[in-house]
Amino acid sequence: MYATIARLCNDVSGVTLMFHLDLAPADPILGLTETFKADLHPDKINLGVGVYQDANGRTPVLAAVKQAETRLLETETSKSYLPIPGVPEIASYTQELLFGEHHTIIEQGRAKTAQTPGGTGALRVAADFLKRAKPNATLWLSDPSWTNHHTIFEAAGFSVQSYRYYDKISQRLDLAGLVADLERAARGDIVILHGCCHNPSGIDLDKGAWETIASQAKAKELVCLVDFAYQGFGDGLEEDREGLHVLLDTGLAVLVASSFSKNFGLYNERIGAVTVVEETENDAINTFSHIQTAIRAMYSSPPAHGGNVVATILSDASLKELWIEELGEMRTRISTMRQAFVQQMAIRQQVVDFDFINHQKGMFSFSGLTQEQVLKLREDNHIYIVGSGRINVAGITPSNLEPLCDAVAKIL
């Protein structure tokens, strides 16, 4: 809890209206990046924030993005405001990525999309809208979930509860616990589901688990908000939307918060999207009007550059092909490093069988390291891992793999 009681007072210089606040806690993920940057050790390793790094430890600008930006520099004619939902083409391109080209939801006009400042912006817009639409609903998050989920939904005024997800003993999904906890949800409560590449555990729901949740959500009239920040980092663009499609095929109205930060490498351009799918086009139009009201009150309209880059790439067959290829390279590199880590750990020690990591998907892996071990790795080896033991597998490179495994084996 923030100890944030501000009080008005006179300070010694006679200036009035000073806030006396305690220091807010550093963000567990972004704060770690700052600590990493301040570390001057030449062999430091950053496995903290979820940002892709190539084999040389760099976060590249994708070639497809560079080419799109070159075109935009030539063709852009105005910096005037975008409409509230952003670059107009982003809506249809986002929907094609989420549902597939010519999907009936698109043809029937049942989905409406607004471009947002990143996936975080999409979640915050959804949270603000949901708080107005369902003021008494409780919001359910997986245990664990991305730390910022708590912050976003509490900031929007929600009472947040957790449903079981990760079984510490088996290091696998606790489906029975999940179902039992969601059974306690009230009719009309909101449940956040990770579309793929669960953050932080890397443990995804299989099709059967999605079906179980979908029928439970239908029976209890739960509102599903799918956080879809890593499409393309699990098994592929199409494969990763399997869970979302199970929800849609069950006939649920769904909200999706998606992001182009990771799959386009557009982290600092802040580009994502919020999409609502309703039963009829008319319902979608009505709901979307309230989403636009929420956006207007928060930031009016999104920044243009990231949206223009994504629209340029997805409107051009050869740029799109190049992007899909580059996305595939990122996904393959991460999964190669995942396997290499498991292999190297097995060579070094037999205390822990890290095979469970091979079953996790996407950028992250729950390593099972304790907070104490995480701190020791930071102090002794300049290796930066989030306190929960979450490793950004994309931060492992052929040159830091061995020193990393040596250090981890030593502290087990």
Ligand code: LMR
């Ligand atoms: C992460 O989980 O590391 C990323 O989504 C970056 C962030 O904003 O926390």
